[in-house]
Amino acid sequence: xxxxxxxxxxxxxxxxxxxxxxxxxxxxxxxxxxxxxxxxxxxxxxxxxxxxxxxxxxxxxxxxxxxxxxxxxxxxxxxxxxxxxxxxxxxxxxxxxxxxxxxxxxxxxxxxxxxxxxxxxxxxxxxxxxxxxxxxxxxxxxxxxxxxxxxxxxxxxxxxxxxxxxxxxxxxxxxxxxxxxxxxxxxxxxxxxxxxxxxxxxxxxxxxxxxxxxxxxxxxxxxxxxxxxxxxxxxxxxxxxxxxxxxxxxxxxxxxxxxxxxxxxxxxxxxxxxxxxxxxxxxxxxxxxxxxxxxxxxxxxxxxxxxxxxxxxxxxxxxxxxxxxxxxxx
Amino acid sequence: xxxxxxxxxxxxxxxxxxxxxxxxxxxxxxxxxxxxxxxxxxxxxxxxxxxxxxxxxxxxxxxxxxxxxxxxxxxxxxxxxxxxxxxxxxxxxxxxxxxxxxxxxxxxxxxxxxxxxxxxxxxxxxxxxxxxxxxxxxxxxxxxxxxxxxxxxxxxxxxxxxxxxxxxxxxxxxxxxxxxxxxxxxxxxxxxxxxxxxxxxxxxxxxxxxxxxxxxxxxxxxxxxxxxxxxxxxxxxxxxxxxxxxxxxxxxxxxxxxxxxxxxxxxxxxxxxxxxxxxxxxxxxxxxxxxxxxxxxxxxxxxxxxxxxxxxxxxxxxxxxxxxxxxxxx
Numbered sequence: 001x002x003x004x005x006x007x008x009x010x011x012x013x014x015x016x017x018x019x020x021x022x023x024x025x026x027x028x029x030x031x032x033x034x035x036x037x038x039x040x041x042x043x044x045x046x047x048x049x050x051x052x053x054x055x056x057x058x059x060x061x062x063x064x065x066x067x068x069x070x071x072x073x074x075x076x077x078x079x080x081x082x083x084x085x086x087x088x089x090x091x092x093x094x095x096x097x098x099x100x101x102x103x104x105x106x107x108x109x110x111x112x113x114x115x116x117x118x119x120x121x122x123x124x125x126x127x128x129x130x131x132x133x134x135x136x137x138x139x140x141x142x143x144x145x146x147x148x149x150x151x152x153x154x155x156x157x158x159x160x161x162x163x164x165x166x167x168x169x170x171x172x173x174x175x176x177x178x179x180x181x182x183x184x185x186x187x188x189x190x191x192x193x194x195x196x197x198x199x200x201x202x203x204x205x206x207x208x209x210x211x212x213x214x215x216x217x218x219x220x221x222x223x224x225x226x227x228x229x230x231x232x233x234x235x236x237x238x239x240x241x242x243x244x245x246x247x248x249x250x251x252x253x254x255x256x257x258x259x260x261x262x263x264x265x266x267x268x269x270x271x272x273x274x275x276x277x278x279x280x281x282x283x284x285x286x287x288x289x290x291x292x293x294x295x296x297x298x299x300x301x302x303x304x305x306x307x308x309x310x311x312x313x314x315x316x317x318x319x320x321x322x323x324x325x326x327x328x329x330x
Numbered sequence: 331x332x333x334x335x336x337x338x339x340x341x342x343x344x345x346x347x348x349x350x351x352x353x354x355x356x357x358x359x360x361x362x363x364x365x366x367x368x369x370x371x372x373x374x375x376x377x378x379x380x381x382x383x384x385x386x387x388x389x390x391x392x393x394x395x396x397x398x399x400x401x402x403x404x405x406x407x408x409x410x411x412x413x414x415x416x417x418x419x420x421x422x423x424x425x426x427x428x429x430x431x432x433x434x435x436x437x438x439x440x441x442x443x444x445x446x447x448x449x450x451x452x453x454x455x456x457x458x459x460x461x462x463x464x465x466x467x468x469x470x471x472x473x474x475x476x477x478x479x480x481x482x483x484x485x486x487x488x489x490x491x492x493x494x495x496x497x498x499x500x501x502x503x504x505x506x507x508x509x510x511x512x513x514x515x516x517x518x519x520x521x522x523x524x525x526x527x528x529x530x531x532x533x534x535x536x537x538x539x540x541x542x543x544x545x546x547x548x549x550x551x552x553x554x555x556x557x558x559x560x561x562x563x564x565x566x567x568x569x570x571x572x573x574x575x576x577x578x579x580x581x582x583x584x585x586x587x588x589x590x591x592x593x594x595x596x597x598x599x600x601x602x603x604x605x606x607x608x609x610x611x612x613x614x615x616x617x618x619x620x621x622x623x624x625x626x627x628x629x630x631x632x633x634x635x636x637x638x639x640x641x642x643x644x645x646x647x648x649x650x651x652x653x654x655x656x657x658x659x660x
Contacts (some may be wrong), residue, residue, distance in 0.1 A: 265502065300523070
């Protein structure tokens with residue numbers, strides 16, 4: 001409570017903008033110090049081809065409209081952006097495979113947007129780091145100084161907080177925990193070009209891959225055999241019905257996650273690991289297996305000590321809030 | 331140079347004591363701001379049975395003598411201690427398997443020593459963290475804000491520095507990178523009770539184990555077959571003679587190290603990995619294999635970017651310097 005009051009104090013009558021840049025859409029919101037989203041808007045990310053300038057111009061126009069809608073013109077303290085491959089130090093979005101206008105170049109996103117916005121400062125980081133800041137400012141990690149945020153979406157991302165600060169590393173790219181190796185031999189091909197990465201198994205797409213592999217390897221009956229193009233949501237639905245194959249897929253996924261987490265704990269000894277993202281919604285089938293593998297594999301000093309918690313932010317607002325939280329530090 | 335001047339400035343005419351607590355001996359040194367050891371002394375660690383108080387009293391007496399020898403009585407700013415299982419937050423040495431008086435209890439080391447020393451402040455951490463601080467203050471990591479120190483001795487330890495600060499984590503035990511899992515299936519038993527840990531393969535004892543295993547598995551001729559009780563030093567000596575088995579052992583060890591390092595890089599994106607300890611003296615046989623495995627296994631953004639460097643501290647002083655560096659922060 002005290003912290004919140006402090007936060008309100010120095011931000012009285014000032015507001016921030018949070019922007020979550022995804023491969024398909026970009027979500028914009030005007031946020032107050034309590035984490036309430038006063039106005040929001042969505043534009044496409046993927047209709048500008050390779051023309052980064054055109055996208056930034058359209059984004060700036062939409063941000064201006066959103067600020068107008070919120071009635072807080074002239075009171076915006078800063079803009080925070082979470083974007084794939086966003087670099088906190090350089091303010092660039094560089095070589096992001098899922099965004100055409102940034103796939104083959106480094107776009108000075110923060111600089112361009114700030115110019116279009118008449119000089120309002122812009123802070124940028126990758127989406128998982130933004131989520132970590134959001135969780136620390138408004139969510140499940142409030143009051144924590146040491147935690148690791150793991151985002152389980154199309155990919156697996158991470159934001160690491162140590163001593164109350166996001167870890168950016170020497171070059172701004174720290175926290176790529178989706179790309180630690182969890183299967184050393186004959187591991188699955190990962191989108192990054194290597195094999196055996198955590199992301200290749202424990203993302204939403206990884207879970208769907210596991211389902212397809214397992215159905216092919218056995219004749220065990222499963223509701224999933226009736227599904228045309230299996231998604232992680234289908235696996236969740238089947239598990240809900242008690243489908244044995246679906247339940248085993250979550251056991252496998254949770255066990256790999258927990259095993260990986262035990263190595264993360266040896267690194268930074270966090271108070272908690274915070275899970276976020278689409279696949280985290282399957283927590284009823286994952287938690288037990290993650291916790292078991294994590295506690296089976298850590299050093300004694302950490303057994304049953306590190307909390308596993310789930311994001312407490314309203315899902316639709318979480319990405320905007322995470323990005324906006326960056327702007328308070330500007 | 332500027333930094334050094336600053337350091338000298340606020341430490342003019344003040345000195346620190348560094349203490350390196352090992353399983354067999356404890357080394358004490360009085361150190362000035364330039365990292366020169368003005369006087370030193372060694373006492374036994376292992377002749378006090380389970381009586382921690384007796385050890386601390388003997389240590390304090392020896393520290394007082396060392397200060398007297400240095401001629402800097404009354405000018406000691408603080409005492410820094412590096413000890414196995416030393417906890418920076420609590421100042422305790424707790425459940426350290428190789429020290430009888432701390433094997434089954436948590437000894438409030440910093441508090442007890444400070445009392446014996448008439449209130450001179452004492453800061454304590456584990457030996458690898460102390461080494462990292464020493465390297466940052468006086469050694470190969472000067473000027474670096476993000477690096478990972480790996481100590482290759484009887485065990486494998488680590489000290490992680492992010493934004494210029496040692497990472498202690500939520501509980502003070504962060505940086506146990508000797509106990510990440512590098513061999514997931516049928517891994518070697520580790521002293522920690524788990525299996526497949528980096529330490530079980532890439533410590534000095536791990537290298538000796540590798541040698542014994544390999545000699546048993548094949549009939550390949552090797553100089554090592556004439557050695558009675560193989561140590562890592564024997565493997566080094568054989569490699570020097572061009573022994574094929576010994577060279578393969580270093581290739582295997584270096585490859586495992588480099589592979590593990592690639593996951594560490596994904597965590598904190600360090601500027602460098604700094605190697606220290608007895609086994610690091612075999613660098614002529616390790617470096618090439620560590621670098622190859624590290625660069626083969628990192629994400630593209632880090633390929634050939636992260637430096638591999640070796641401690642530049644004079645070996646005999648390094649442990650004392652590392653511990654003493656802690657005291658400047660008191």
